[in-house]
Amino acid sequence: MIRPPLAYYCYPTVDQYAIASCEGKLFVGGYLNDAYVRWTVQATTTTFTPANQYDYMFGRAQSFCYYSSNVRKNKISYPKKHFQGKTNSKGQHEIKITYHGIEQEPRPIIVHTLATITDLNYQTQGTKANFLIHPCTYYVGFLLVKNYGKKDEPVQTKVIVTDIDGNLIDNILVRCEVIGYGSEKKEDQNGLTIFEEIKDEQTLTIVSSNKGAVNIDYTPKLDGRYNITYSVKDEQGRLAMSYYENFYVSGGYKKEIQHDKENSFIPTDAITIIPNAKKYQPDDLCELLILAPFSPANGLLIIDCDGQVSEPIRFQIESGKNSTTIEFKISKDWIPNVTVHAELAGSIPREIEVIDSTHRPATAIGSVSLKVSTDIYKLNVLINTKETNKMYTPSSIIHIDVNVTQYLDNASVNNAEVCLIVVDEAILSLTGHKLESPLSEFYPNRSENIRHHQSRERCLLSNAQDIEQLKKKIQERLTLDDSEGGGGGGGGGGGDDRSHHKFMTTAVRSNFNPLACWTPSSITDSSGRVSIEVKLPDSLTRYRVWALATNDKQYGFGEMSFTVQLPIMIRPSLPRFLNYGDTAHFSVILQNQTDQSLLLHAGLRATNAKLLTSQTNQQVVGYSIVIQPSKRAALRFPVTTIHSGIARFQFVVSTTKNKTCASFDDAIELSLPIFTPATSEAFATYGDICDEQAVLQPIKIPNNVLAQFGEVSITTSSTALASLTDAIISLYTYPYECTEQLSSRLLGIQSLWDVLQAFHCKELPDISILKTKLESDINILKGRQYPNGGFGYWSNRNDSHADPYMGVHVAHCLVVLVNKKVFDVDENMLNNALKYLENIESEINKLPYSEHWSESTRFSLMSYALYVRAKHLETVADEASQLFQRSGFDKLSLEAIGWLLENCFVLIALDKYFHIREKDEPDFVANIWFDNDYCDQHQYK
Template sequence: MCLSSDSIDLLSGTTIVHALAAVTDLNNQTQETKTQFIIHPCTYYVGFQLLTNYGKKHKSVQTKVIVTDIDGNLIDNILIECKVTGYGKERKEDENGLTVFEEIKDEQTLTVVSSNKDAVNIDYIPKLGRYNMSYSVKDEQGRLAMSFYDNFYVSGGYEKEIETQKVDYIPTDTITIVANAKNYQPDDTCELLILAPFSPANGLVIFDCGGQVSQPIQFQIETGKNSTTIEFKISKDWIPNFTVHAELTGSIPRETEVINSPHRPAIATGSVTVEVSRDSYKLNVLINTKETNKTYTPSSIIHIDVDVTQHVDNSPMCKAEVCLIVVDEAVLSLTGHKLDSPLDIFYPNQPANITQYHDRNRCLLFNMQDIEKFKKDMQQRQSSFELCESLSARAMYDCMPMACSAAFEHGGFDESNVEKKIAVRSNFNPLACWIPSSITNSSGRVSFEIKLPDNLTRYRVWAVATNDKQYGLGEMSFTVQLPIMIRPSPPRFLNYGDTAHISVILQNQTDLSFLLHAGVRATNAKLLTSQINQQAVGYAIVLQPSKRAALTFPLSTIHSGTARFQFIISTIKNETCTQFGDAIELSVPVFTPATSEAFATYGDICEEEVVLQPVETPKNVIPQF
């Protein structure tokens, strides 16, 4: 991958570049790694904060703006340019006296100089219903950095136009609902800004939490206004989220009618999801080891302390149940497995289970000419209705059996079309430790003593804490290694008569260069060396600091069953340097060979005769079989 300087100069925002590399190890195993880095568009960054989620018409909107360098330090005396563009509709009357909405824009450009002490203020007064804001700075080379915010709604401005095209049915308009915060705590006061597409109107707000409906709230949109606000308390039962449904009914002028004509019906709906914090049900879980270092040796004893506290006030959680899991990181990385927090399982996001049905959008919308024509048609056909009534009843009676049979023919329930989901589950975790239940003391702490296995790897530690209603998840990792390590890569199995070359990786984790002696001892396997019946063989090699080397041990099988190997590596013992070493023992199954050829002889033997049948040993037969 290559990035030219010209393409980087065209960037106006931060770009994240992802890089992936794959290498083949000394033992012919492919390993992959990935990383990412950031390309900054400019020497500086500009950031802003809105003091409210929506504004009000003809009232100042306040924003706090800062300019920082790449490290986040405030920069002084940098020109900040703020561009504010508003979109809306202005209510007017055309030449026929009808009410129309004309599209208008409100463009404002504001400048201010940054400060290295605190954020500077940029205020503007909105006039329309919706605004887009952008803040930009330039460095000494003229490179641009920008931050922006779209769809900032303003209460009291006209933004949505009324449909001017002729429709057959009453259209359903959209209500825009904006909350004054992104997340709430239980018992907080939530304020919703409701932007209506028409006025006057009567509205109804209901709260949907997993299909449970709370007490509805009624509101009104006054004549000449297009918005209102409602306030209500956040209930604890709405954790972690709930959906606000709003509905408006009213009337608006007919676009194609003359003056003083009756208004047509209108309807509008809208919904928004409001997040409620789960902090009251959250536990903080902190995992620490009593040992100061995070690197351990195989078969060592490790002491793990788990501290459980309340997330709200950090008070110790007494008598909380803790489950401890220690898993090999190498196996988890194969599938990217992660343990989900119980808080997300027991308090998941609630879907909107309420389905709304409206009848106004199924009503035909007539103009005055259609209504007058409809009245005349009704008067002309009224006399013929009485004559056709008996004929229609007779025809309906004749067609009823056919309609019923057709209904039964197409009705019913076909079980073959039911979609059945099959859940597939798999668990391949080699657990170094799994303690399902332990209780914290009065200080909110529980201690564990674990003896590590002999693996040279990195372990991931999970601690899940819970009581009756609260849950928490903690995580940490530690490494098990040796200064000098040996890593054999044997095959999964061998067949009788096979010849194998077992690869062994030697690794020096220190900052010193060592002369290493590596060897192998085999049982039920013959080492292919110059000496006959030699059961052990070794190498001497100089390994540089933080380097690896690969050795190969050729061998062949002797008997079917199990072949056992002992690999060892050691430094030379002397008075100036500490002696390091590593050893590992493993076994490989050796399978019985398949029979390639067999013979059988048969015939009749008389009572008075003796038949001599020679039996000879076949050639090239394995003596063991």
């Protein structure tokens, strides 16, 4: 596994142009100087909230009860730009990004910068950072006192003007534009009720204050939705704006939805529910504004908490009004959220004429999810180390303290269970994996469990004339059906179912476990603390520490990091593997973390690898090099392989021992596999010694082969069946055990039972163990038999059917078992199976899906059934003749039986061969010579 040894930080600055600076650093400290950098830059419009002003809205905001896709559509992405460069002595590289202006709508621009750094050893790592370009020196933010308003009642908003850092700015003119969209109820020239679209436009101005927010109040004259715009300008005339879309104002009439007269059913309208807060604490008072599409109306409010429904709260919408408020307390049991459902029933005036009825029924439904804070279940987790030093060395022992307190009052938590994880950040950076608080996992958001179904959606809205026309159409259809004669009804359909070495006194680093600590459970004391001892691995890196704590229903999470390093460090970069004959250049980076120049001596020692820079066959080579303070250097060691297997390498670096200054060293041991050549070729010859007493076989080594690889293997056996036992091994070790595989295993193994006892196969267990296994298979098959004698693939479930092929195949297995007399077979099980075979045709016809089977399939199964019954010494000649007469050569294929599993049937034939051709027991000695050298002998008896 290759771990990225680099960490990157980007420091963007903003002026009249933007400077993006990329810095390459090692996890263990130091800089990546003289490294190649490739930049990719792209700008995109975004939003921005100044610091410490998160209660206010900036930029484009939107009411949660309305959704508009325009917010997403208005986003602009600019083309990508690319640049290449090289880092300086501090591992830094900068690029200048010039900004050419803003769009018609002033808004901040986020610049996405991606820097890809290639180190001296050609390892590449990418990082990205973002920075903002602001459209104006100031930002204007607003806060709505309420989430909704009422017609002819003042709407209060609080407005602030800040700089980019969130500081309040004084004496800045704020312009507020309000545009409302509504409808006015009128009568047309025919006296019919119509709704006319109207607007309410207002403009207000006010001056900002650095003491706090200023109030801007306006009075909406319409019911409906309002769009509000706030704008300011800086000294250079640059504009900043904030918007609020779809602010709801209640208090008037709502236009009735138009419907198609051909499909004019009673519609189900929507209720808008607006809560007075975004999140609640337990025991808070919740106030909901219910916006109704019609009045008067009676309503029910139901609170759904994970399927537990509260008692309905009844409410009314008075005539002439279109809203009401409902209050209730938030329960602790509703954490983390609860769903509120509302339903209205009433009537509204008709737009079409119906006899004796001026109003039609009206219904409306709506729901909203209320968030309830989980703070009462939250724990604070603080992680520290007892050691005061900020840097640690490999293989050292550190003590990590975890302190657990309550989130609300910081009280110590006794007997809290703590899980501690210490992991290499280099590994984490490969995937970006992070741990988070388990609170959201144990208290996940609940989904809605109530679904509304309205029968009124099936009721037609029609006038008297439309109803008469509908009657005539129905009568005409009925008359036409009668004239065409009687017809049958429709039916339903079916379905398918690794000796450490040392250079002098240098400690060799070899333990590179990325998981430094995994302590799944530790208990805090009365002060809420627990201390855990951790022995660090040998990696030079930065470690991330995670602690998860729990106390019955409460949960918490904390994290920290620390660095492990040495004054001088050696960092080899090896491939994951080598093939035999490969030559590789190992890149080794030396790093000087001190503040003085050092003369370093670096060396490499190898086993099962040859160092190409060595003048002799010595397995050690070295360099001497001077490295400046906080600098790095790359060395290369060419090596080639010797044999396949494992090659081990020890890299060492040290300073010259000197009494006047401290000496430093570092060493690391690594290993990698050397694989055999990918291309190989095998030659074989075989035969028997029957009439001759000796056989002479010439052997010649092929040309152009590697002399280090290859062998001559001679195998003798007293039976021709020795190599054919592979089929038995395949059946015995087959991992899947449906009825077909169990039956085939029993058939094949018991058929060669005599062969297995005469010639033991080393890949198979002892005969007694094998017999126990097969007896277990028989019992499993017995549990899968249906009452009619057939068998299922995996069970005998009532909601399924016996499979004909399974029934015949298992019966074949049972018959052979009885004939061989090796295993005991349950008599009822066998008789029921044979009875199923007698009725095989009718059993096939009973299956709901057999009507799609071809005659060839049916005749194959029937032929197999007759074959099995004949092996049980039943008289089936007449039935076989009748079947042949029905099918003939065209429909009864030659593979009616031979298409079944090859392994078990071949083994049955081999058993017959064994008893005829190899009935005499062997009694001889086989001797083998290789030229004039005697190799071996084996006695067969």
